[in-house]
Amino acid sequence: MSELEELQHDLAEIQQVISTLKRKSNVDYLNNRIKYLENSIKILTPQKVEQPQQQQQQQKEQDNLQYQGITKYAWDQEGNKVKVFLNLEGIGQLPKENINSQFTSNSVDVKVKGYKGLNHRFSIKKTFDELKDKDCSIKVTNNSIVINLIKKDQKNWDQLNFKEKLIDTDPSKVDKQDPQASLMNMMKEMYQNGDDDMKRTIAQAWSKSQTEKGLQ
Numbered sequence: 591m592s593e594l595e596e597l598q599h600d601l602a603e604i605q606q607v608i609s610t611l612k613r614k615s616n617v618d619y620l621n622n623r624i625k626y627l628e629n630s631i632k633i634l635t636p637q638k639v640e641q642p643q644q645q646q647q648q649q650k651e652q653d654n655l656q657y658q659g660i661t662k663y664a665w666d667q668e669g670n671k672v673k674v675f676l677n678l679e680g681i682g683q684l685p686k687e688n689i690n691s692q693f694t695s696n697s698v699d700v701k702v703k704g705y706k707g708l709n710h711r712f713s714i715k716k717t718f719d720e721l722k723d724k725d726c727s728i729k730v731t732n733n734s735i736v737i738n739l740i741k742k743d744q745k746n747w748d749q750l751n752f753k754e755k756l757i758d759t760d761p762s763k764v765d766k767q768d769p770q771a772s773l774m775n776m777m778k779e780m781y782q783n784g785d786d787d788m789k790r791t792i793a794q795a796w797s798k799s800q801t802e803k804g805l806q
Contacts, residue, residue: 594634601627657711670744674737676712682732689730693723700737716752719745
């Protein structure tokens with residue numbers, strides 16, 4: 591007979607005996623013994639583990655859901671830690687299984703299912719710099735979700751998302767023989783990679799410079 595079965599038999603026997611006792615001291619003693627046996631049985635009882643197929647099915651269901659993006663948030667950083675605060679009133683009342691988080695070395699994805707009748711999602715497809723993804727976590731409070739990110743180094747972040755370079759600033763690629771041509775190439779690259787405002791600004795500057803050249 592296994593240790594678990596021994597404990598289960600002891601518990602069953604005591605539960606039968608305790609109803610026949612009259613002295614309070616004996617009843618209290620056996621109640622304490624029952625608590626000890628129940629806790630021991632819980633510890634030794636194998637926990638139910640979800641099978642990979644069940645996990646895959648749950649993930650598939652999550653992926654098929656429609657989500658609204660969470661765009662309002664606050665964030666702060668200190669050393670190698672970044673905290674992102676999502677203000678969601680009453681979120682603490684939502685079942686824990688409705689809140690799912692996934693981290694990689696350069697991405698963040700937090701999904702909230704069934705909050706006020708809708709599904710919500712906060713994601714960073716590419717973070718400003720690399721993360722220690724296994725150390726990242728979330729904390730759910732009564733009215734918010736706090737996302738705890740751990741940077742791979744102490745580098746200060748200007749923003750949460752990765753910042754693309756508009757131009758190549760490598761000095762070795764500057765044409766020392768014709769700096770004017772290098773400047774033109776840089777302007778062209780900025781125009782091609784920039785947004786509408788950037789393109790408008792460059793076009794106006796170019797037009798003005800050509801006008802001034804014509805007046806000289």
